[in-house]
Amino acid sequence: MNFYRSQILICGGTGCQSSGSIELVNTLKKEFKKHGIENEIEIVVTGCFGLCELGPVVIVYPEGVFYSRVEVKDIPELVEEQFVKGRILKRLVYHESMDEDKVRSLTDVEFFKKQRRVALRNCGVINPECIDEYLAFDGYKALEKILFEMTPDDVIQIMKEAGLRGRGGAGFPVFMKWQFAKNAIGDEKYVVCNADEGDPGAFMDRSILEGDPHSVIEAMAIAGFAIGSNQGYIYVRAEYPIAVKRLCIAINQAKEYGILGKNIFGTDFSFDLDIRLGAGAFVCGEETALLNSVEGKRGTPRPKPPFPANKGLFAKPTILNNVETFANIPIIILKGPEWFAEIGTEKSHGTKVFALGGKTNNTGLVEIPMGTTLREIVYDIGGGIPNGKKFKAAQTGGPSGGCIPAEHLDTPIDYDSLQQIGSIMGSGGLIIMDEDNCMVDIARFFMDFIVDESCGKCTPCRVGTKRMLEMLERITQGKGEEGDIERLEHLAYEIRDASLCGLGQTAPNPVLSTIRYFRDEYEAHIRDKKCPAGVCQALLSYVILKDKCKACGICAKKCPVNCISGKPKTPYEIDQDQCIKCGTCMEACPFGAIIKA
Amino acid sequence: MKSLKELEEIRKRTLENINLRKGREGYRIVVGMATCGIAAGARPVLTSIMDEVNKLDLKNVTVAQTGCIGACRFEPMVEVYSPDGEKVTYIKMNPEKAKAMVASHIKDGKVIDDYTMTVIDGKVIDPVSE
Ligand SMILES: Cc1cc2nc3c(=O)[nH]c(=O)nc-3n(C[C@H](O)[C@H](O)[C@H](O)COP(=O)(O)O)c2cc1C
Numbered sequence: 001m002n003f004y005r006s007q008i009l010i011c012g013g014t015g016c017q018s019s020g021s022i023e024l025v026n027t028l029k030k031e032f033k034k035h036g037i038e039n040e041i042e043i044v045v046t047g048c049f050g051l052c053e054l055g056p057v058v059i060v061y062p063e064g065v066f067y068s069r070v071e072v073k074d075i076p077e078l079v080e081e082q083f084v085k086g087r088i089l090k091r092l093v094y095h096e097s098m099d100e101d102k103v104r105s106l107t108d109v110e111f112f113k114k115q116r117r118v119a120l121r122n123c124g125v126i127n128p129e130c131i132d133e134y135l136a137f138d139g140y141k142a143l144e145k146i147l148f149e150m151t152p153d154d155v156i157q158i159m160k161e162a163g164l165r166g167r168g169g170a171g172f173p174v175f176m177k178w179q180f181a182k183n184a185i186g187d188e189k190y191v192v193c194n195a196d197e198g199d200p201g202a203f204m205d206r207s208i209l210e211g212d213p214h215s216v217i218e219a220m221a222i223a224g225f226a227i228g229s230n231q232g233y234i235y236v237r238a239e240y241p242i243a244v245k246r247l248c249i250a251i252n253q254a255k256e257y258g259i260l261g262k263n264i265f266g267t268d269f270s271f272d273l274d275i276r277l278g279a280g281a282f283v284c285g286e287e288t289a290l291l292n293s294v295e296g297k298r299g300t301p302r303p304k305p306p307f308p309a310n311k312g313l314f315a316k317p318t319i320l321n322n323v324e325t326f327a328n329i330p331i332i333i334l335k336g337p338e339w340f341a342e343i344g345t346e347k348s349h350g351t352k353v354f355a356l357g358g359k360t361n362n363t364g365l366v367e368i369p370m371g372t373t374l375r376e377i378v379y380d381i382g383g384g385i386p387n388g389k390k391f392k393a394a395q396t397g398g399p400s401g402g403c404i405p406a407e408h409l410d411t412p413i414d415y416d417s418l419q420q421i422g423s424i425m426g427s428g429g430l431i432i433m434d435e436d437n438c439m440v441d442i443a444r445f446f447m448d449f450i451v452d453e454s455c456g457k458c459t460p461c462r463v464g465t466k467r468m469l470e471m472l473e474r475i476t477q478g479k480g481e482e483g484d485i486e487r488l489e490h491l492a493y494e495i496r497d498a499s500l501c502g503l504g505q506t507a508p509n510p511v512l513s514t515i516r517y518f519r520d521e522y523e524a525h526i527r528d529k530k531c532p533a534g535v536c537q538a539l540l541s542y543v544i545l546k547d548k549c550k551a552c553g554i555c556a557k558k559c560p561v562n563c564i565s566g567k568p569k570t571p572y573e574i575d576q577d578q579c580i581k582c583g584t585c586m587e588a589c590p591f592g593a594i595i596k597a
Numbered sequence: 598m599k600s601l602k603e604l605e606e607i608r609k610r611t612l613e614n615i616n617l618r619k620g621r622e623g624y625r626i627v628v629g630m631a632t633c634g635i636a637a638g639a640r641p642v643l644t645s646i647m648d649e650v651n652k653l654d655l656k657n658v659t660v661a662q663t664g665c666i667g668a669c670r671f672e673p674m675v676e677v678y679s680p681d682g683e684k685v686t687y688i689k690m691n692p693e694k695a696k697a698m699v700a701s702h703i704k705d706g707k708v709i710d711d712y713t714m715t716v717i718d719g720k721v722i723d724p725v726s727e
Contacts, residue, residue, distance in 0.1 A: 087660030136611035258598035
């Protein structure tokens with residue numbers, strides 16, 4: 001083993017890879033060679049650090065310098081300064097992590113200060129393709145501990161005392177599922193990991209699989225021991241190629257080390273794991289549809305009961321948990337349930353990972369203790385709303401969730417509080433919206449998604465969501481009628497109560513919660529034929545302000561449909577019948593004389 | 598197939614390496630590597646320190662470089678911070694002296710006074726020329 005004086009960690013998550021982190025690695029290698037220091041500095045490609053907005057992200061140890069948005073052309077200078085001369089290249093240091101010339105520790109940066117990394121503990125810290133690094137961070141010690149010191153009931157008891165609830169959306173207590181499956185009678189039982197992650201914009205699970213695949217593998221083996229199963233499956237969408245590749249590497253390494261397979265650590269417990277790829281259908285994240293898909297059948301849901309714990313995969317007792325749920329388990333075993341139960345609120349223990357997106361200055365992956373308020377996420381971690389705009393609402397839970405308006409910014413984020421205000425914790429999608437977002441349009445967007453993704457097996461969901469979408473489309477096109485809101489609500493309750501699976505049962509949520517908090521916006525669309533946020537094209541027009549127009553004619557030249565006319569010295573005018581509302585004129589006007597109305 | 602004992606060894610071994618990313622518990626050796634240091638031969642000093650640390654299999658040591666320490670005529674300079682925060686400055690180092698320093702100071706805790714900077718009445722006394 002080599003002794004390195006320095007390590008350079010480069011984020012190899014999907015976000016940073018697409019902004020070029022792999023080319024950085026190659027260029028670094030070349031530059032290190034050029035200076036003859038290739039044996040002194042180790043390059044470690046890690047999983048996601050969380051600050052995707054600033055990618056590619058690079059951290060240099062032992063100093064802990066945090067470089068952001070590093071490009072290939074920066075590398076020669078970076079190597080020369082940082083590694084040959086030992087000076088920090090201030091130009092590239094993330095501004096928040098510098099404090100009057102002193103490098104601050106990463107944990108002092110606002111973005112990380114209020115976070116607490118439990119499920120993401122190894123992401124961005126270890127090389128996910130190296131089992132030795134996982135081992136060094138106490139990896140597979142939890143498995144060893146339970147195999148030698150505990151009974152399956154002890155393990156389930158720990159899950160109970162820790163109060164771990166599922167992170168896939170519904171928040172069902174882990175211990176209960178495990179207990180049901182353990183008690184169920186069956187010659188074979190299965191452990192399944194749900195890595196389908198279908199919420200638009202969510203990437204928590206992907207980041208865990210990319211950054212710390214062994215933690216999920218270890219947890220699945222622990223679950224296998226607890227319920228008496230020898231076989232697990234990870235169901236992951238094929239659109240996550242990096243995650244799939246790292247999982248394969250991790251499983252092979254674990255098999256090579258005898259951590260998966262027959263007679264693990266010489267005990268009589270055997271456990272094996274396989275990967276099943278999904279084609280990326282939202283409904284396949286629903287547990288029974290997922291089980292069908294793993295079996296090679298069409299991914300449509302099954303009626304419940306029977307529940308998977310009794311009759312799941314291949315009609316055998318099965319537990320199914322989410323990636324993030326699993327990632328919490330090894331550390332709970334090692335640090336004890338009391339340690340975990342102390343994090344968070346009374347009824348929601350631990351942390352939750354969110355994919356923070358939309359209108360905040362910092363976007364990316366954040367892990368917060370339960371009970372953190374939305375305000376802290378938006379303003380402290382997220383750095384506030386860009387361009388001095390006002391916060392309007394946050395959307396959680398994706399197409400199954402709802403929105404949280406400004407009046408609830410101080411609500412603590414936990415399962416129960418979110419449910420009370422009409423949203424859900426969801427699996428971790430968190431989209432921040434400002435005054436430029438139209439809430440009716442948001443509802444229409446999610447309903448459009450649902451109509452695409454409904455599997456069609458049951459009528460309320462297949463037909464009902466389509467009818468809701470048509471109504472929403474009419475409203476956003478200015479063809480809404482009095483009574484539409486009530487019709488939407490009525491249909492929403494029907495679909496909620498009559499659909500076969502969670503997809504249909506929760507599909508009306510975005511509509512219901514936007515009506516609840518932004519009814520006036522619906523009414524403005526329907527009665528006044530206006531979109532207050534200026535989003536719905538059919539309801540807005542571009543007009544030229546006569547007193548500001550200098551008759552320069554630029555707008556007329558830029559207009560793609562030639563519908564702006566005018567003469568020198570007289571204000572120009574837009575022919576509203578011809579206008580396609582592309583907004584090009586507004587952008588082109590040097591005097592700000594064109595506005596949306 | 599690895600035994601539990603082998604896994605434990607892998608843990609220990611890898612942790613040494615990863616320690617860079619965690620706390621700084623042990624000795625920290627800092628080599629002055631500004632233009633003056635490099636010109637005076639700091640690179641061979643740095644590499645021989647690393648070789649020696651590696652050869653003696655010393656744990657919990659970080660080797661880092663820094664910019665100009667401020668006394669260019671004494672370069673190559675090496676500063677050693679002990680775990681309790683005390684600092685010893687070695688001056689006019691070369692690869693042989695550096696190796697000896699690692700073996701004596703880092704391994705056995707014995708400072709080699711002959712190589713260090715001595716300050717008497719606010720003046721730096723150069724041990725080599727005086
Ligand atoms: C339409 C629909 C989509 C879902 N998608 C996911 C998903 O992508 N990932 C996930 O973990 N759970 C998803 N779920 C929830 C799962 O059905 C299941 O509750 C969860 O995986 C259980 O794991 P947990 O208890 O660890 O949270 C979805 C549910 C529904 C109804």
